[in-house]
Structures are given as structure tokens and as C-alpha cells.
Amino acid sequence: MTLEAREKWGDALTYLTAILIAAFFLTPLAWLLSLSLRTRQEVFLGASRFIPKRPTLDNFAQILSDPTFLLYLWNGLKLSALGGLGCLLVAAPAAYAFSRFWFSGKSALMMTILAFQMISPLVILVPLYRYMSALGLLNSHFGVTMVYIAVSVPMCTWLVKSAIDNIPKSLEEAAAIDGCSRFGTFWRITLPLAAPGLASAFILIVILNWSQFLIPFLLLNKDAQLPISVAIFNFSGTSNASTTQVLAAACLVAVVPAIVAFLLLQRMIVGALTAGAVKG
């Protein structure tokens, strides 16, 4: 076999494997979509109606016309975005210090911060539940947002640090010569220049916050405060075989915002992740 022929066979094999893998990753989402477009009768026909004969948007209409469901979506967005914003505010000064100062123990400190990332939120929630209760922070979006911030701060610090690392120091030095204070430089020069990096860190953290389940599940009890992730879990507990299509639609509505946000910013996010992965 010539080299070229072997490469052609290799290409065919590559495609074959790629298709199998794509099928594995696509099937669950395709099935979810299929169920969400069916009537109750067609749900019981299983895979034979993978493409529904009478596709319907009723399931989506049903959940999206429910004001509580819209409230769940809004709560999810609010908590994720506030958590992301708060996290940037807390992490940015530390990231600046790690990027622009030299001090002994810097890398040990950065590793220590990263180590917090390895701790399951469950471990801290066991005692936190009691404090929050004592402080009256149970059933409050403020309390949940604070925990979101704490949980994502380690990762955020690393992401923002690498964003600041990529900015040339010369502009900051110019500002300093012009008499700008260090904090002023940080606020007026460094952060605006790091905006693209900050934006991708923000989006990534909002996507991760959107998935948060345990924190709101434990710290919020009132139905009107729940974010979508907890709401669909509760809904699945009360749903049965005859409401599967509605649950599928609700799930789809819950995952689509995360997917869309990811697709829009894929390049930035993958860049941020690989930078982190390569540097450790």
C-alpha cells in the first residue's frame, strides 16, 4: 500500500470514529429535543417516533407561559450574573498583585488559592448552613451570591491573572510617571485593557454558576427564590410518565442559555482553559 492510500484509509477511519463519537455526544440532546416536541401520546411510542409525526410547541408554551418558571429562569440568571460580577471584583485586585508584584511565597500562595478549588462545596455547606441560618442569610439571594463568589474566586483569580499577564506594563508605567496612584492605574489602565480577558472569565463563571445546584438547593427554601437548576430537579420529583415531554422542554430551556453563551464565546473560553491547562 502506498503512503497516500494508507492516509486515505486513515481519513476514512478518522471519519468513522468521529461519527461514532459525535453520535454518542449528540444522542442525549437529540432525544431531549425529540421528547420535548411530542404530544403525550407520541411520548409513549418511544424511539419509533424519534421524529414526531405531529410535532408540537405546546410543551414550551406551557412552561414559558408559567410566570413561576420565568421567575426561576430570572433567578438563575440573576444569581449567576451577580456571582460572576462579585467574583471579578474580589479576584481582580488579587490577580493584579499576583501579576505585577514580586514577593516571596507568591507561587505558594497562588497554589494555596487554587487548592480551595479542590474542596467540594458540600464540605463547607455542612457548617455554613448553620451560620447562614444564625445570621438570617438562609432564603436570601445575597447569602447565596456570597457563597457563589467564594466558590469561584480561586479559578477567577487565576483566569484574571493570566489576562493581566498579557498586557504590556509600559502603559501602566507611563501612568505611574504621570503621577497616577497604583490603584488608579489598576482601575483606569489595567482593568480596561484586560477587558476581553475579564469578559471571558465572567462568562465562564456565569456558565458554571448557572449549573450550581447544591448551594441554592440547601440555602433557599422558598419556591419563588429558586434558580432554574433547583427548579427542574424539584419538577422532576413531581413529574411522572405523563409529563415527561414537559420535563424535557423544561430541561431544554434550562440548558440552552448555557449552550448559547458557550457557543458565542467558544474561542475565548477554550483559549482561557487551554492557557490554564498548559501553564498548570
Added chain:
Amino acid sequence: MPTTTAAAIGAAQRRVAGPSLARRLEANPFTWLVPVAVMLGVFYLYPILDVFRLGLTNASLVGNDERYTLVTLRAMFENPALLDILKTTFVFTFASVIGQQVLGLAIALIVMRGERRKLKGMVALRTLVLIAWVIPGIANGLIWQMLFSEAPFGAINSVLRMIHIPPVAWLSDPNIAMLSAVISNVWRGTAFSMIVFYAALKAIDPTLYEAASVDGASGSQKLRFITLPQLRAAILVNSILVTIQTLNTFDAIISLTGGGPGRATEVLSLFTFNTVFRNYDLAGGSVLSVLMLVISLVLALGYASLLPRREASE
């Protein structure tokens, strides 16, 4: 420029007067670390210390009458369920780590080869895998429940029925439920390994492959003698990170199997959750939390020891 000069003079005057408190504070790197330190202190360090303390009490989530005692500690380690839970956790974690890495490496290799040969659809493949990764854990469990379901709308069983193969008890057979949980976890987690391996593969010196081709090495020989040894560090680091992620997995299991059938898929995190928030046994749950913490810490130290020392080179 006059303004610059004026500012420089102003700065010089201030320097003569000695730097103000604000200037001295902002010149100290630790000032900048205060917000992060406060957040981590309040929401991590203090709770962690408290978990250690609570483990030595008989605290309950209801009622405040708590004493220091070693009874909880002993009861937890004498609990016959704990050993089963640890076994379950080990099987779930080990299988997930192997599954995610093998699949992640396979996808990374395919995407690399596809890019080299300029095949179409490689970005789409990578994107598809990454999409699974942004699916919230709860939704992941619910989606896979719809696939594994033994009801008529369960995707896999209804396909099996169409081709006249008897249906499989994906979620109600204790042995198969574990496999189902691993499959759903691999589906969601593979993207992370793929990205790490993809970045590591890009970093391999292409001349190694060229030299091997000149020597007549086959594709599998290149994989075994060049790719895998070059990826050793990435595989080690990735193993530890994926292990930690999987140990902390909670939402995807509670929404897929709820830990059942029986206790077949009740992993340590779920057991801890149930102990505290279903049985209100705060002390017992704290002992388990400490156990989770110790396991994560050992793994994290392993991870830290594998990282290259960067400070020296900076």
C-alpha cells in the same frame, strides 16, 4: 509636556513629605489580596475548621444541645455502610477517570489528525463534546434518565425493543445502575480531558514524528513510543483533577439515580449529604466531610508535586 512636569513635581513633593498611608498600603501586595483572603477565610477556612470541631461533637442539625464526644467518630467508622460507600465511590471514580481520559485522548487524537489532514467537521466535533460539558449537572442526570428509562419513552430500551433485544434494567439493576451512572458522567466530563490532551498534543515537537516516520515506525508505534510518553505529565495531572471533580460529583447522581437502587450508586458526597440533610446528623456528616477533605488534600498535594516549579525560572 507641562502637565506631566507639574505632575512629576507634585509626585516629587509628596515623596519628600513621605508617602501617604494610602500609597504605602497600595505598594504592599498583601493589601490587594485582602478581598480574596476575606472571602476564602469566611466561606472556606472557618467552615473547614468548624467541620473538624463538629466531627468531635454529637451536633445535630436540629436542636442546639451539643457536647464534645468521640462517639460520633467511632460510630461512623464502625458503620458497616461506610465501607460499601467507599467501594462504590472508588468504582464510580476509577471508572469515570479511565473512561473520560481514554475517550478524551481518542477525541483529541482524532481532532489533531483531522486538522493535519485538513478534514472537515473537526471543529464541530470538538464543539459538540464541549457542549456536553456546559450542561448543568442536574440536567445531565435528568437527560440520561430519559435515555436509560425503562418506561416506553426510554430511548435505549425502546431501540432495543425495536430490534428485538430484551430491554436492560439500566437504572433498577444495582450492577448496571453503576455503569449507567459512569456513562452519564463520562458524557459530561470528557470535554475537560479532551481540552487538556489537545493542548498537550499541540505542544509535542513534530520533528519526533518526522524522525519516527523516516525510521519506518507505524501509527501504533508512534502512539506508544512518542505520544503516550510525551503525554505522561498531562495524563498524571489530568487524572488527579478528574478524580477530584468526580469525587465531588453530586448533582448528576442525585438526579439520575438518587443513589439507588438501594445504595448501589450512593457515593461519598451523596452519603455525606444524606447524613446531614436527611438524617440531620451534623456531627456524622462532619466526620464524612473531613474524610472527603483528606482525600482531596492528598490528591491536591499529589497534583502540586507534579507541577513544574515555575518560580525559579521567573
